Amino acid sequence: TSESDTPISRFQQYLRINTAHPNPNYTTPINYLTNFANSIPNLHSKIIHLTPTIPLLLLTWPGSNPSLPSILFNSHLDSVPAEPEKWTHPPFAAHKTSDGRIFARGAQDDKCIGMQYLEAIKAIQSSDPNFVPLRNVHILYVPEEEVGGFNGMRKFVERKEFEELNVGFVMDEGQASTNDEFRVFYADRTPWHMVIKAVGMPGHGSKLVDNTAMENLMKSIEVITKFRESKFVIVKAGLAANSEVISVNPVFLKAGTPSPTGFVMNMQPSEAEAGFDIRMPPTADPQLMRKIIEEQWAPAWRNMTYEITEKGFLRDNMGRPLMTLASDTNPWWSVFNEAVTRAGGKLSKPEILASTTDARFMRRLGIPTFGFSPMKNTPILLHDHNEFLKDTVYLEGIKHLKTCFAGISILEKMILHTI
Numbered sequence: 444t445s446e447s448d449t450p451i452s453r454f455q456q457y458l459r460i461n462t463a464h465p466n467p468n469y470t471t472p473i474n475y476l477t478n479f480a481n482s483i484p485n486l487h488s489k490i491i492h493l494t495p496t497i498p499l500l501l502l503t504w505p506g507s508n509p510s511l512p513s514i515l516f517n518s519h520l521d522s523v524p525a526e527p528e529k530w531t532h533p534p535f536a537a538h539k540t541s542d543g544r545i546f547a548r549g550a551q552d553d554k555c556i557g558m559q560y561l562e563a564i565k566a567i568q569s570s571d572p573n574f575v576p577l578r579n580v581h582i583l584y585v586p587e588e589e590v591g592g593f594n595g596m597r598k599f600v601e602r603k604e605f606e607e608l609n610v611g612f613v614m615d616e617g618q619a620s621t622n623d624e625f626r627v628f629y630a631d632r633t634p635w636h637m638v639i640k641a642v643g644m645p646g647h648g649s650k651l652v653d654n655t656a657m658e659n660l661m662k663s664i665e666v667i668t669k670f671r672e673s674k675f676v677i678v679k680a681g682l683a684a685n686s687e688v689i690s691v692n693p694v695f696l697k698a699g700t701p702s703p704t705g706f707v708m709n710m711q712p713s714e715a716e717a718g719f720d721i722r723m724p725p726t727a728d729p730q731l732m733r734k735i736i737e738e739q740w741a742p743a744w745r746n747m748t749y750e751i752t753e754k755g756f757l758r759d760n761m762g763r764p765l766m767t768l769a770s771d772t773n774p775w776w777s778v779f780n781e782a783v784t785r786a787g788g789k790l791s792k793p794e795i796l797a798s799t800t801d802a803r804f805m806r807r808l809g810i811p812t813f814g815f816s817p818m819k820n821t822p823i824l825l826h827d828h829n830e831f832l833k834d835t836v837y838l839e840g841i842k843h844l845k846t847c848f849a850g851i852s853i854l855e856k857m858i859l860h861t862i
């Protein structure tokens with residue numbers, strides 16, 4: 444292996460492909476991954492278009508018993524944007540510092556696992572050229588996760604090609620752990636995007652008048668802030684994790700009359716709006732949430748209207764909260780847990796993920812799905828400035844996945860042969 448072709452250099456090359464919204468490039472990473480997959484024995488690739496311009500990449504490692512339900516390893520191709528001027532290293536240069544930190548948008552979320560899956564399969568086959576997994580193993584690279592998956596996983600799970608995969612178990616992205624234990628996630632929170640709008644009395648900037656749009660909006664923001672604080676104190680007191688409560692965070696404010704130098708300063712605007720990111724744990728009551736929004740956050744009597752875009756579901760097709768059992772009543776949990784332990788890893792208590800992933804579309808179909816990104820002793824930097832991953836952590840993750848994948852294949856022969 445030349446110096447320019449190592450797991451780290453391949454990771455850096457993948458990170459240098461700018462797949463950030465609003466204009467993610469999907470063809471370059473798919474070509475890159477296909478080329479790499481072609482260099483690994485026994486991997487077959489297929490590109491499927493979800494729209495004429497939005498593709499996904501499906502790789503398949505055939506198992507010895509392809510009639511059994513398959514295992515799917517998922518990651519997304521796209522990233523959130525970055526503000527380059529606020530980073531210490533350019534977000535698409537994948538610069539590696541002398542202490543091994545690789546800085547890039549996507550380093551943690553989630554280009555690490557995308558490449559680690561392949562590196563692990565490559566490593567398994569080079570240490571044992573005769574190794575064949577029991578089931579078909581699929582490695583999937585989907586677009587549009589960061590914008591809700593509408594033209595991504597949400598669409599793909601409805602296609603015949605997905606049904607034909609006969610997926611029995613899914614591993615998707617997780618999150619970094621700041622200590623020496625790996626984290627595993629059995630559920631996500633469900634996002635609602637909420638925009639509240641106020642209308643009110645326009646008028647001269649000097650006039651004290653009731654019921655202006657700004658006043659109405661600010662009152663709503665006050666009420667929402669109180670709700671936010673009532674949840675936050677529970678988290679701060681250590682009584683619940685961030686991911687176990689409902690969160691609501693303002694993400695934009697829009698009001699005022701633009702002028703060439705900024706805003707007209709002596710007019711009170713007749714309209715004002717604000718946007719919020721709401722996340723609900725799977726046990727939350729969506730009806731109650733709607734009632735609170737309608738009666739307290741955007742009441743019609745205060746000249747407010749609201750729009751909610753539900754970016755997911757709280758229940759599966761059978762009406763159950765969207766979560767995967769993380770106990771030994773779920774044989775896939777036993778296999779995963781045992782494989783991690785045998786690989787020498789420690790798992791912390793299974794958690795709900797504070798954010799949201801494409802796992803929800805698989806859980807919705809009743810397919811057991813765990814979130815797992817093998818990053819430990821790493822600060823959690825997804826969607827943040829200066830996102831990085833250390834080379835040693837990345838390499839250890841590959842080793843871990845390698846043992847874990849091989850372990851799953853061996854263990855499932857013992858535990859899951861009846862599924």
Ligand SMILES: [Zn+2]
Nearest residue numbers: 552589825826
């Ligand atoms: Zn993300």
Ligand SMILES: [Zn+2]
Nearest residue numbers: 519552553616
């Ligand atoms: Zn992600």
